[in-house]
Amino acid sequence: xxxTTETAAADGAAARLRARRDLAVAAAxxxxxxxxxxxxxxxxxxxxxxxxxxxxxxxxxxxxxxARPALHTFAVKAGSLVPVLRLLHELGMGAEVASPGExxxxxxxxxxxxxxxxxxxxxxxxxxxxxLALGVALNADNPQELARLDALVADRPxxxxxxxxxxxxxxxxxxxxxxxxxxxxxxGFALRDPGARDRVLRAYADRPxxxxxxxxxxxxxxxxxxxxxxxxxxxxxxxxxxxAAVAAGRSPQVDTLDIGGGxxxxxxxxDIAPSYADFARLLRERAPVAFxxxxxxxxxxxxSVLAKAGVILARxxxxxxxxxxxxxxxHAGAQVATRTVFAPEAWPLRVAAYDGEGxxxxxxxxxxxxxxxCCFAGDLVAHDRELPELRPGxxxxxxxxxxxxxxxxxxxxxxxxxxxxxxxxxxxxxxQFSTLRRAQTxxxxxxxxxx
Ligand SMILES: *Cc1c(COP(=O)(O)O)cnc(C)c1O
Numbered sequence: 001x002x003x004t005t006e007t008a009a010a011d012g013a014a015a016r017l018r019a020r021r022d023l024a025v026a027a028a029x030x031x032x033x034x035x036x037x038x039x040x041x042x043x044x045x046x047x048x049x050x051x052x053x054x055x056x057x058x059x060x061x062x063x064x065x066x067a068r069p070a071l072h073t074f075a076v077k078a079g080s081l082v083p084v085l086r087l088l089h090e091l092g093m094g095a096e097v098a099s100p101g102e103x104x105x106x107x108x109x110x111x112x113x114x115x116x117x118x119x120x121x122x123x124x125x126x127x128x129x130x131x132l133a134l135g136v137a138l139n140a141d142n143p144q145e146l147a148r149l150d151a152l153v154a155d156r157p158x159x160x161x162x163x164x165x166x167x168x169x170x171x172x173x174x175x176x177x178x179x180x181x182x183x184x185x186x187x188g189f190a191l192r193d194p195g196a197r198d199r200v201l202r203a204y205a206d207r208p209x210x211x212x213x214x215x216x217x218x219x220x221x222x223x224x225x226x227x228x229x230x231x232x233x234x235x236x237x238x239x240x241x242x243x244a245a246v247a248a249g250r251s252p253q254v255d256t257l258d259i260g261g262g263x264x265x266x267x268x269x270x271d272i273a274p275s276y277a278d279f280a281r282l283l284r285e286r287a288p289v290a291f292x293x294x295x296x297x298x299x300x301x302x303x304s305v306l307a308k309a310g311v312i313l314a315r316x317x318x319x320x321x322x323x324x325x326x327x328x329x330x331h332a333g334a335q336v337a338t339r340t341v342f343a344p345e346a347w348p349l350r351v352a353a354y355d356g357e358g359x360x361x362x363x364x365x366x367x368x369x370x371x372x373x374c375c376f377a378g379d380l381v382a383h384d385r386e387l388p389e390l391r392p393g394x395x396x397x398x399x400x401x402x403x404x405x406x407x408x409x410x411x412x413x414x415x416x417x418x419x420x421x422x423x424x425x426x427x428x429x430x431x432q433f434s435t436l437r438r439a440q441t442x443x444x445x446x447x448x449x450x451x
Pocket of ligand 1: 075077096119216218219220260261262263300301302303304
């Protein structure tokens with residue numbers, strides 16, 4: 001458990017995060033970064049990103065083989081913007097990709113192939129060939145993919161680590177759609193089906209070029225204990241494969257353990273909990289061999305790297321009452337908060353109310369719906385939520401939206417993609433903004449739509 005110094009430090013970090021957010025919102029509104037033609041913008045606190053990545057590196061500083069330090073890849077789907085990937089690369093992270101597009105984004109950001117891991121469940125022969133030629137690490141998802149790899153590596157051994165993604169079949173977390181370790185999950189080689197473990201052992205025995213093992217047991221809603229159990233499962237399997245290799249007169253075969261991502265994010269307050277340090281402590285306890293120095297550790301965190309750093313800021317256009325219900329109609333809905341709108345129980349978001357000048361709203365609290373601009377009734381980001389009374393010209397801020405929200409827009413109603421701006425606060429307390437993605441123009445939208 002965290003001691004009191006750590007708790008005090010965490011409280012301080014949460015307060016500083018909140019203070020920076022308030023400064024950035026006031027500056028964005030004050031400097032006209034939102035206006036009539038662009039009533040929606042996403043902001044990313046780059047300092048929070050830096051602190052989070054530093055905490056990740058520190059938590060795993062003594063994990064695995066000291067000669068091959070842990071490689072922390074960022075799951076590109078959680079924040080698929082090239083400048084974000086470039087910043088994370090500069091901060092020492094690699095990239096986990098799952099499509100040709102994500103691979104291209106990572107490469108455009110300057111991430112070298114030997115710091116990229118490819119994990120898609122539907123890799124085409126072309127993708128496999130390109131990954132092998134580049135030296136990108138890859139994890140085969142199923143026996144048919146492995147058969148394709150057999151043919152491709154016949155002439156030339158792979159340059160990067162190749163492994164199997166296994167599913168330890170540990171069960172679901174609290175969000176079914178995010179649970180990748182159920183008995184029937186579509187991902188990986190199921191380990192507990194009858195005879196499956198022996199087939200995996202045989203696959204390694206037959207292929208000395210398989211030197212990695214991968215699992216990713218779920219994203220959000222998965223208890224850290226379950227994630228640690230997933231890591232423990234691949235450690236046990238790696239030890240078994242290595243013992244078999246040694247018994248057969250070869251050297252230990254598996255030297256890379258990719259433990260995936262999925263650290264849950266706290267969407268209920270500004271606290272960063274669990275922290276990477278908490279998780280690393282748990283891992284050390286449940287899978288000590290992973291820290292023992294024999295293996296290179298690879299991680300693939302996405303949401304936990306960026307979520308707390310992001311805020312989506314939308315102008316309140318109208319307020320109205322219907323059937324005794326107050327509704328604030330804003331410009332942030334399903335186009336930027338897709339999961340929250342379609343699965344509100346699984347993906348609740350905090351909403352903060354700011355006034356027309358971008359200051360924290362001080363109006364009397366009122367239960368209200370916070371709606372988006374899309375033309376369907378369910379386009380709500382908050383339902384019956386007590387918030388300071390929102391008025392036209394005020395601003396609604398969707399908090400903790402740095403990962404999987406604005407960077408992953410939904411094309412409904414042909415709403416243009418909003419700008420994503422990074423910000424830092426200078427020593428004089430002035431926020432400085434940088435463009436991570438320009439707002440899409442209406443002309444671009446027309447062109448993209450076949451115009
Ligand atoms: C999505 C995904 C991740 C990242 O999950 P987060 O919950 O964003 O940390 C990592 N690995 C794989 C294989 C994934 O599909």
